[in-house]
Amino acid sequence: MDIERSISALNNPVRRQILEWLKDRSNFPPALPGHEDLEGVCVAYIQEKANLSQSTISNYMGLLKQAGFVNSERHGQWTFYRRDEEKIQAFLTAVQGELLKP
Amino acid sequence: MDIERSISALNNPVRRQILEWLKDRSNFPPALPGHEDLEGVCVAYIQEKANLSQSTISNYMGLLKQAGFVNSERHGQWTFYRRDEEKIQAFLTAVQGELLKP
């Protein structure tokens, strides 16, 4: 739980927006054929919704992943990203612990 | 509650450290004579502890104040800063609301 890295990752409105979108798979187009069972979302879908370049979104997802907020799973040529609810919760607990008076 | 501004203010280890120090008045030298009743801490004390320049700390305290994490009270030539526990709590609630799945 690197709080420094996590706060940096959150310090950007688009990255926070992506985390919100990922709360609900239906914020994105339907799953690709043969990948209906996957909860994750591919980079191209996120890119389309965020309206930023492919390389920027790939970079953003890397930062969110390093921060622990998302996991990735590669299936063939696609990388599917999904939220890591446990790590998100752990981050919130850590920030509370740091910010709140004992 | 400007979450953008608050996260930016937290996106710096020294500013987070200052918020921690301010949890307990005894992290700093005793109150100046005639100001024993004040909970806050003057800029000079914070500067000494953080070991950064006066202007940097003044700037930092301004950012923390804009973010709502601290209040300031001017008494004569001194500005006393102290944590705003309610706003800190409000920020934590807001971040939770934004990060956590409903």
Place this chain on the structure above:
DNA sequence: TTGGAATATCGAGATATTTCGATTTATGGA
């Protein structure tokens, strides 16, 4: 009213972040 002390503001150089397009690295299918 003048001098000094505490803080705030200004301007600037160094460093970090944002974001892009171009390139590289997988992978799957014809």
Place this chain on the structure above:
DNA sequence: TCCATAAATCGAAATATCTCGATATTCCAA
């Protein structure tokens, strides 16, 4: 095998943040 597609990485320009010293402001005390 070769091509096309998805994603990652690279290099760079634009912008933002960090941090300082110098200066301005405010206030108290002599």
